[in-house]
Amino acid sequence: MHGDAIVRVIRAYDDWVVRAYCWGRFGIVRQRFLDEIGRHLPPSGQVLDVGCGFGLFSLYYAQVVPDLTLRGLDINPRRIALAQRAAARLGLSNVTYEWGDAATYRADDVYAGAYMLDIVHHIPEDAVRPLLEQLLKGLASGGRLIIKDVDTRPRYKRWFTWCLDRLMDPRTPVRYWSAEEMEALLVEVGFRVRRETMADYLPYPHVLYVCEREG
């Protein structure tokens, strides 16, 4: 049934290049990982998707957890327009998209949860801490920020990821954080953090950070 939700998301885009990208993306962040991330999301309430891209994961969670209200932000206006169109096609009223720069994000509402999937390494290094502080500020008590990103080790996996990032967008610089470095920053900012390795047969050094706002 959840597999059907993935297929519906992919079919909601007209552009075959975007569809191909979505197949690839759902091949990387596949059902097992979607379930793993999804079990840390709240059952209801507002959830922020920072760097939502074409909206594929928020469109997925909007279908499988219908009591959530998802809000996606991305710096790329074309991606936002495609995400809005896909949401309308799917008849989803519990997901919205708007342009937003994570590097200058300010907490503007209270969220039951938030997530960032493969976005932190695209944010300028000095903007990451302020972003995390603002996300913490906007979380309801007990709310979670879920971050899925890549580790710097093993090195061959980092190089593999770097090549793909270059291929997808040769102009955008990337800054990879080691899992220890990222966890330390999250703790400094004030989150209680649980770090999980998402073991994969593909050469991705995936890491999941489950960050909780206490009190």
Ligand SMILES: C[S@@+](CC[C@H](N)C(=O)[O-])C[C@H]1O[C@@H](n2cnc3c(N)ncnc32)[C@H](O)[C@@H]1O
């Ligand atoms: C690797 S894609 C991930 C997209 C989506 N989270 C996913 O998992 O498919 C990285 C996304 O980050 C967005 N991005 C990069 N810098 C950003 C920024 N400063 N603020 C918001 N989005 C940004 C890009 O436009 C792109 O859509």
